[in-house]
C-alpha cells in the first residue's frame with residue numbers, strides 16, 4: 001500500500017495484480033474499481049472517511065466485485081458507471097456518458113469514453129496539482145489492455161484520445177503489469193535506452209515492494225510501443241504479438 005501525498009491518492013493491491021485507487025481528502029473518499037470491499041472498508045474506517053463515490057471503468061468482476069458490499073456500508077454512495085453498461089454494472093445509480101462532467105471532492109471530473117478492452121469502457125480525468133487520469137484497463141505502463149470485446153480500431157482511437165491529454169498527466173491504471181510489459185517492449189526495441197532505464201527503475205521499486213504505477217504520459221510516450229504506433233496496422237500487429245507473447 002502506498003500513499004501519494006501529492007495527489008491524495010492511495011493504492012491498495014488486491015488479488016494477483018489489481019490495484020484499487022482511493023482518492024481522498026480529510027473527510028471523504030472516492031474509490032476506483034473496487035475488486036474487493038474488505039480492504040477498502042478497512043482503510044476508510046481506520047481513516048474516518050466517508051465513501052462519497054465509486055467509479056467503475058468497466059464491467060469486469062475484478063473491478064466491480066466489491067461494490068455490493070461497499071453499498072451495504074455506505075448506502076448513500078454514488079456508483080458512477082457508463083449508461084451503456086446498466087445490465088453488466090448493476091449497482092450504478094449515476095449513469096454517465098462521454099464528455100459528462102461530475103463534481104467530486106470539489107474537483108470537476110470529466111468522463112472520457114475509451115472503448116476497446118470491453119465494448120464500452122470509461123476513464124475519469126480531473127485537474128489537480130497535475131492532471132490525473134483513472135484509466136482502468138485501457139492503458140498500462142508499457143502496455144495496453146487486451147481487446148476482449150472491442151476492435152483494434154476502437155482501442156487505437158482510445159489511445160489517440162489519451163495522447164491528446166497534457167503530457168504531465170499522471171495515469172492510474174488498474175493492474176501492476178509494468179515489468180512484464182517492459183520485458184516484451186525490450187524484446188521489440190532492444191536498443192531503446194528509455195525502456196532499459198525504466199526496467200531498472202521498476203525492478204528497484206518491486207524489490208522495495210513499491211507500486212510501479214501511476215505513470216506519467218510524457219514518459220510513457222518514450223517507452224509504450226502501443227502509444228507510439230504510427231498507424232492502426234502497426235498497432236494491430238503489436239497487440240496481436242503481445243497476446244501471443246504472454
Ligand SMILES: [Zn+2]
Nearest residue numbers: 058060117137
Ligand atoms: Zn478488464
